[in-house]
Amino acid sequence: MTTFPGSPKLQKGAIIGLDPANPLASVVVFQYNPDTLTRTLTPQTTASSDTSRGEALRLKGPPEETINIDIEIDATDQLEKGDSNTVNMGIYPALSALEMLLYPKSALVIANEVLAAIGIIEIIPPEAPLTLFVWGAKRVLPVRLTSFSITEQAFDPNLNPILAKVSLGMRVLNYMDLGLPSVGGALFMAHQVVKEVMATISSVGSISSLPSTPGG
Known part of the structure; x- marks a missing residue:
């Protein structure tokens, strides 16, 4: 695919799982950036039916934010290049890297089960890796996956x-x-x-664009 000379390099979004035991297991750079990204912000206020007068505007913390995206994973380019992993496994590795963000590590599960069976430890639910949603340099956000749906649309032999x-x-x-x-x-x-900072830049720009008053 050709590009115009001097065109800016496209930044790719990504989902990254920070797992000290296996730093490369859950790094998924988007093959194609999603066309749309839906964000929903819910304010976290102290306001309630029994809140005393004058407290309605107080905030408990930053808003609760949810993000929804659809990403496509396609093996066509890699198959055309003869990539051996894609020829043998398709996009299964990429899907698995995303899915592993929801799985406890098998080695830890087995070790805990063995130790619990001999009475050494009490089972403690393992922690998921710290998951980051990367959408450009200005948005690197820690997230928790709340829904995950995969629609497999084509298969090899x-x-x-x-x-x-x-x-x-x-x-x-x-x-x-x-x-x-x-x-x-x-x-x-x-x-x-x-x-x-972005909000301040926007405010300054909005003020500067206001029409001047008569005689000003």
């Missing part, structure tokens, strides 16, 4: 998927969820600071 649409629902995790000193909490705060 060995029934490996070669075309799929993945619908992802995510809840943004903020510093109140993760703690400000944590990696995720710090990333969210950096995101909020960038948003504050």
